[in-house]
Amino acid sequence: MRTRQGWTLAVVLGFSAMACRGEPPSPAPLDEVPPVRWDVVEPGEALSGGEAGTVTDASAQAFSQALPVLTLERRSGFVSGRGVFEIDWIPAPASSSRADRDGLGPLFHAVACKSCHVGNGRTAPPDEPGSTGEALLIRLSIPGMAPNGGPLPEPTYGDQLQPKGVPGVPAEARLVVRHTPRPGTFADGEPFTLMAPEYALEELAHGPPHPDTMLSPRLAQPLHGLGLLAAVPEETVLEWADPDDANGDGISGRPNRVWSVRQGRQVLGRFGWKANQPDLEQQSAGAFLGDMGLTTPLFPAQPCTPAEQACGDAPSGGAPEVEANRLAALTFYSHVIAVPARRDVDSPQVLRGKALFHRVGCAGCHRPTLTTGMLEGYPELSGQTIRPYTDLLLHDLGEGLADGRPDFEATGREWRTAPLWGIGLTATVNGHTRLLHDGRARSLMEAILWHGGEAEASREAVKQLSKEERESLLMFLESL
Structure with a gap:
């Protein structure tokens, strides 16, 4: 049961x-x-990534450490993968001395993986001081379904807005973000204000998009611990699913089924904001193509639309532009990034906050503990008790967070439960505390207050807490 x-x-x-x-x-x-009892320290509770996947680093480099159990040879592979992660790609053709990193574009969003994953963490949205705006990308689609069961790309601009182009190729559009304040109060009378974003596309290079275009903003997600999540057995994820809410608790998490290019079939999705990626290789290849305009063995063709002739005519950096060994290196790197240990697990205030986290029902989706199985090629990840605070399932989070854009089996109101491990180090690593899929939440409490749908009861329970209890809850979250 x-x-x-x-x-x-x-x-x-x-x-x-x-x-x-x-x-x-x-x-x-x-x-x-x-x-x-949730107000006591559990055995191994500080080891968020298990014995093999946890590092005691709370610095600005906390999300950039290798699994501590890697052999010297495997650590060399981590360093090689990090090199690919840090490459600044340039347009083709390049001089012979720089030809190993040309092929950027023709249309693109950023020039390097690290542009959107600063410190392997969360880059701030465009309105945050110091942000370049590169971390917030826009997915585009129209009603219907692609042959692989995924979203149907917008016919003129494709499946992702590209705000930049190489010389001779016009950028597709400019994104404009505006915010409307939404005031509210806690039960004890303390006020709060949420900022609701509105998105618009301006300076469209090829005219207006399809009238039924669905637009979804996405911030880049942190990279630590992804290999451990990849190693969680599918049956472990599915046993937590309750699509019909058979137990009547108001929570009906369900899996996304997505297309695996490597396997040529539908499989469990577990990565991305809507669990729309099956594995880290495909997620990396998709980012190369969608964010930097770089082809790979997995995605060998540029997604230039018929309206974008200059894009189609632009020179290539090779076929593919990112060779198989580089894609493999980046895939390995993304699998073996460690998770920072928790802090202050025995603090009375943190323990009280943990008990409140469970009492208000947050653990119904943010599953504290999972156990990894065997993942081919990654023996270090097997048999680990990890504490990611996610169930890897889709949940309806209400109209307030809805993007209205389906993604495979995910509806426009559903999002994958975001892992919480490391969330308390966001300010240390990235210098801000912007959260949720588009960074609209300016703090942990705002992120909670944006939750609706299946999380509405938990949100309302949090609003009923005293100020002291709210502070304890936040102290617990900041310890993760």
Whole structure:
């Protein structure tokens, strides 16, 4: 019987002489079952990435460390992959001395992986001081379904807005973000204000898009611990799914099924804001193509539309522009990035906040603990008890966070539960605290207050907390 950590029903079996005689033991009466204690330190609780995947680094480099158990040879592979991650790509054709990094564009969003994943973490949205705006990208699609079951690209501008172009290729458009304040109050009268973003496309190079275009903003997500999530067995993810809310708890997480280019079939999605990527190789190849205009063995063709002749005529940096060995190096790198250890796990205020996290129901989606299985090629990741605070499933988070854009089986109101491990180090690594899929939340509390749909009851429970309780809850989250 599946149980959620937020409302676990424990059954204590009292073994007696009857059990020794082969008679089945009787369960203790429910009123005698001890309640689950969340206000105590659990064994290994500080090891967010398990014994093999946790590093004690709380600095600005906390999200950029290799698994501590890597051999010297495997650590060399990590360094090679990081080199690919840090390449600044340039337009083709380049001089012979620089030809190993040409092929950028013709249309692109950023020049390097690190542009959107500063410090392997979250880059700030465009309105944050110091932001270049490169981390916020815009997905585009129209009603319907592509042959692989995914979103149907907008016919003129494709599936992703490209705000930059190499010389001779016009950028597609400019994104404009405007915010409207939404005031509210906690039960104790303390006010808060959420900032609701509105997105518009201006300076469109090829005329207006399709009238039914759906637009979805996405911020780049942190990279630490992705290999550990890849190693979680599919059956572990699926056992937590409850698409019809059979247990009546108001939470109906469900898996996304997405197209695997490598396997040529639908598989479980587990990466990306809507769990729309099956694995880290495809996610890396998709970012090369979608964000930098670089072809790979997995995606060998540029997505220039019929309206974009200059894009189609632009010179190539090779076929493919990112060779198989470089894609493999980046894929390896993304698998073996460690997770920072938790801090202050034994603090009384943090423990009180943890108990509140469970009491208000946050753990119903943000599953605290998972166990990894075997992942081919990555023995270091196997058999680890990890604490990512995610179930890797899709949940309806309400109209306030809806983008209205389906992505494979994810609806326009559904998002994958974002892992919380490391979230308390966002300001240290990236210098800001902007959260959620488009960075609209300026703090952890604002992120909570934006939740609706399946999380509405939890949000309302948080609003009923006292100021002291809210501070304890935030201290717990900042310890992750």
